[in-house]
Amino acid sequence: MCANGYRTPGEEGWIDVSVPLRSGMVHWPDNPPVRIERMLDMERGDVANVSTISLGSHTGTHMDAPIHFVRGGEGMDRMPLDATIGRARVIEIQDPVSIKPDELGPHEIGRGERILFKTRNSSLGWWTHDFIEDFVYVSQEAARYLADREVRTVGVDYLSVGGFWRDGVETHQALLGAGIWVIEGLDLSGVEPGEHELICLPLKVEDGDGAPARAILRR
Numbered sequence: 001m002c003a004n005g006y007r008t009p010g011e012e013g014w015i016d017v018s019v020p021l022r023s024g025m026v027h028w029p030d031n032p033p034v035r036i037e038r039m040l041d042m043e044r045g046d047v048a049n050v051s052t053i054s055l056g057s058h059t060g061t062h063m064d065a066p067i068h069f070v071r072g073g074e075g076m077d078r079m080p081l082d083a084t085i086g087r088a089r090v091i092e093i094q095d096p097v098s099i100k101p102d103e104l105g106p107h108e109i110g111r112g113e114r115i116l117f118k119t120r121n122s123s124l125g126w127w128t129h130d131f132i133e134d135f136v137y138v139s140q141e142a143a144r145y146l147a148d149r150e151v152r153t154v155g156v157d158y159l160s161v162g163g164f165w166r167d168g169v170e171t172h173q174a175l176l177g178a179g180i181w182v183i184e185g186l187d188l189s190g191v192e193p194g195e196h197e198l199i200c201l202p203l204k205v206e207d208g209d210g211a212p213a214r215a216i217l218r219r
């Protein structure tokens with residue numbers, strides 16, 4: 001961290017906005033647990049370390065493909081690379097409950113934009129805690145607003161774009177049904193609002209409804 005509280009950028013100014021995957025980490029309540037175990041272990045005399053990794057497709061920093069909520073929709077392997085490589089705008093949200101059209105209005109979001117929402121979720125360090133039910137989510141009204149503006153990509157800083165108690169299905173359907181690619185589980189705590197360059201590449205899972213991703217940003 002530097003004096004202004006933002007993370008010191010690494011090599012070439014890139015900031016890693018993905019969260020670490022580890023055994024026992026938080027996951028969506030009805031999704032599988034995360035297990036990462038050494039199957040071959042040099043400490044036990046094996047010639048190399050090799051792990052088995054078991055996790056749901058919507059764990060940690062990950063992406064949603066349309067087929068997650070849209071019958072017959074595209075899978076993760078069909079994602080156009082320009083959905084997650086290029087300019088992206090980080091918008092800081094003040095609302096402690098949900099992202100609403102009223103707060104988005106002044107930002108004049110335009111067609112084709114990649115928008116990442118930084119909410120109070122990031123400051124919680126959510127990836128080190130148990131599941132939080134009242135995380136800040138994209139309201140279904142805001143999801144339809146973003147779909148109307150034909151944004152390219154939406155990123156959020158918790159495990160789901162929709163809420164736990166409400167708008168879970170509606171928000172996913174509104175975004176994914178409009179062909180918007182969704183990044184979830186970001187850590188935007190060290191990132192200033194404004195224009196950035198984004199690279200986020202999810203694993204190429206055939207017909208995948210979701211896949212873990214590494215995401216990085218540069219001012």
Ligand SMILES: [Zn+2]
Nearest residue numbers: 064160161184
């Ligand atoms: Zn999702």
